[in-house]
Amino acid sequence: MKAVQVQFAPWDKKYNFDPADLALRVGDQVIVKTELGLELGKVVGFIDLPASAEAKKAAADSADPAPVSIKKVIRKAVAEDFAKLPSAEAIKEDFAYCKGIIEKYQLPMKLVEVHYSFDDLRITFPFIADSRVDFRELVKDLTKHFGRSIRLQQIGIRDEARHCGDFGHCGRPLCCGRFLGELNSITSEMAELQQCAHRGSERISGICGRLMCCLSFEADGYKKMAEKLPPLDSEVKVEGRKGRVVAHHILKQTISVFFEATSGEPGGVVEVEAGKIRK
Secondary structure, eight states: OEEEEEESSTTSOOEEEBOTTOOOOTTOEEEEEETTEEEEEEEEEEEEOOOHHHHHHHHHHOSSOOOSOOOBEEEEOOHHHHHTSOOHHHHHHHHHHHHHHHHHTTOSOEEOOOEEOTTSSEEEEEEEOSSOOOOHHHHHHHHHHHOSEEEEEEOOHHHHHHHHOOBOTTSSBOHHHHTOSSOOOOOHHHHHHTTOGGGOHHHHBOTTSSBOGGGGTSHHHHHHHHTTSOOTTOEEEETTEEEEEEEEETTTTEEEEEEOOOSSSOOEEEEEEGGGEEO
């Protein structure tokens, strides 16, 4: 089954819907019905889901079964739909009000945006915090002021960067905002493999303060190239002399070999091309 992936806000995850008979493309705005009400979202991709029978069997075999059916897209959004959305001034005013209440209760949280459901029955306030926040009093005040259902959603700092946008060290717009669908885990091992960990965290971290997403782009390539080199601390022969591998230079496909001093040859570290090495 072909499903369409819809996202309601840049900081939110993607949700799967049945496109029905609609001819949809990435970038289209659509109206969908969720468990919380009507929403206007953006088509961000497509995915193949298991056939119904296979999905039911998988759900029966799973300890945490997922729903086997998905809701249909109601229709494409039209100009009249966008006219119903709150104005920039109203959004700014509501944002400022919520921020003021947060300061009133001195809550350790950073407000990111204001999101309104399409049916105007719910307002979502995404925020960032280092730990769990008791915002019960905040919700009470917001519910009383807006007269609608209030939802506070904690998001990650990488989601904030994707939403706000900026430019990376390369001078181009952030990858997370341009084309990355999922924000996968970036590990320090990736930086070590690409031999850039020594540059310091400031040089290999993005504006979100986390390791840059682009470290994952070439990780597989570096791994394959590293496999062509002898392991560190292994013994190799270079032009008849035995030495020990002390460093890799993956992009250049060379290694640094340490040779013990002998009566006829001086010792030291020499950089050698991988093709000249004998085990």
